[in-house]
Amino acid sequence: MVDERSEPSPFQDVGRIFPGDVRPVCVEPSTTVDEALRVMVANRYSQLPVSSGGEVRGVFSLWSLAHHLIDSPNLAPHDLAVEDVMEHLPSVTVQDSLDLVLEHLSRHDAVLVSSPHGLQGVATATDVLGYFYRVARPFVLLQEIELALRTLIEACVSPEELNECIQRALSKKYERDNRALPSELRSMTFEDYRTIVSAKDNWGHFDGVLGRSRELVASKLERVRRIRNDVFHFRESLSVLDYETLAATRNWLFDKDYSLRESRLKESPE
């Protein structure tokens, strides 16, 4: 019986590269180079595993074709069988470390992901890039959101008004926690920003810049705050919905920031 852990392993392995169902397309060893190239062009593949009887014999790739063209310049490859033009790529399992895939990819265009039951996938640099992109993206989006919100708050209020806003929105909380009230935004948390913006008595400063409805703006920022906590405390993997919410909020603030900069340029053209 396998080790059935309900919690996912904390360690990065090859299995994480492919989130969904993967059906690697293979060709028979007798497939002609011409036929194989047509499959590759139709699917935008750079390589095709060559298998017979469920076992991978090699890989026909643009590289293996290039080598063949250099080594045998007088032999037209189109009618050759792919088994005559194929190369051998390294193989890993879903349980192997991601480091191993990266090491292989520094020398090869692709890595076979195999199991005792056969080929499970072909990992390329694009697959790995996609995985790391998904891992890194929330951090980058959160940084953009936080910095944009800071900029917008600073743009909506003068330093004196900001102090008043801070007092109204945060003084009780900081007093309760026995902490000194920060005076500048860069020393505050995202939750502080959200509280400053959504406080009823502060709303007049932000009304119209972030939207007219305090309810909608407060909820948008609150949702980001929750996702931010999950991301920075590594609570669980984010859902696609969370990713999209972050991206949508980032774009919303990007538009607000852009409008603000545009209106400032119009006010002071030189």
Add this chain to the structure above:
Amino acid sequence: MTTDMSRSLRQLKVLPHQVEFVESVLASSAPARFILADAVGLGKTRAGAALAWAISRQRERPIRILVVAPSALVGQWIDELKRLDIANALAVDAQEFRRLEARTAANENPWSAVETAVTSVDFVKERERLRSLASAGWDLVIFDEVRIGSGASQRDQLFRSFWEDGRVLLMVAMSATFPAEHIDQLGVPATHVIERRARDLLDWDGHRIFPDTLAVEVLRIELSSEERELLTTVLRMLEGPALGNGPSLSVVARVLLGRASSSLFAFEQSLRRALSRAATSSLFQEGGKEGIEDFELLDAVGKPDSPATQLIAPLQIRSLLELIEQVPVDSKWQSCARILLANQADTGRSTVIFSDFADTAEYIADQVRLLDVAIPVWIVIDATGFRERDAAVEHFREAGGVLVVTSSASAGLDFSFVDTCVHYDVPQDAAALAQRVGRIHRVGGSTTPVRQIVFADEILTSEATLRTMFEF
């Protein structure tokens, strides 16, 4: 079943009719085929998990259990099985199956490496995978949300292949809607068809489930001029073209109209996500899509050849977003807030608020927290883990206040103690309404009618629609 087992199940919050189902199955002789066709809200998942629990205690050897459910319900099954101490329950999706393949020898069936597997219909319906699944040997097979049809669909064939497989000694099919004529057409007749109505059932203390009357009040929302302009534009943009352009557009339009009539927040979020999705790298879009209410439908907004783009192009989305940004106050929420504040003044009152959308549920919970008066608030949506769900309901039961819940996440929960039920949006269909009402009028609950409130506006949610839906 022994008295001890029955007592243990009661302690595990399994209800009498669920125990009765378990007893019926245990008393049958193999091979047996059961159809559990209880009405929505009677806890079929809990009954299935209780059966798995009872069989695993009755047999001396470890038993092998397979649950095949729609992908959206896989997590709920895992939760229910773990709640009943079936700790080895494993959700098997594509990623997990690759891990099983990597850990098992070539001559070993990867499925045989799992004692209790919960998997989705979509994952196993492919022929090769189905063959290995069927040959893995299961003591108990449960198919949830079965739609027995003519046998033409892949899902139907998947179900029938297990139902008619003599190697499967015990199988249970679950659904609240089994057409009798299709049951008769099954190759192997059902040993038992169990179909109970909530009205007939009693709890451990002998209390009935449904009250005699269902009181529903309609509150008319006074929309601001900005809201009227927005909703009229939405209706004009979505309803006209959708009606004349085939079913795919109608479905997209229905999703968007559903969100627009649910809450400004849900509508705005949906539009903003659709916009950013249209501009997102394909690298990211290869991620899983489970749990996204509108993902499939709105995925293609912005792509030239998609029905979604024919219906609502990115430029139109932007114009709708501009109208949303002009709305100064959310009138629907204001109406709801007045109810909550009035209830709060009446100490200890508890209000459950239903929505079909997680976005709306989160929005309401945020707004309750922003009220000047402190009202305890809890939220249960699909993403809420089962321990958190139980804790939220327990705190809500003890402290009163507000619990906001999505219809889909409310399955199996008991809100029979609430005073007021707010239907923040109109349930998408009769089944969703039954799911909600079933939570309030559950076995053991008070038979005093719960005050039920729905909102009408003059544009998207007419009183006539509500009358049809709620039959008041």
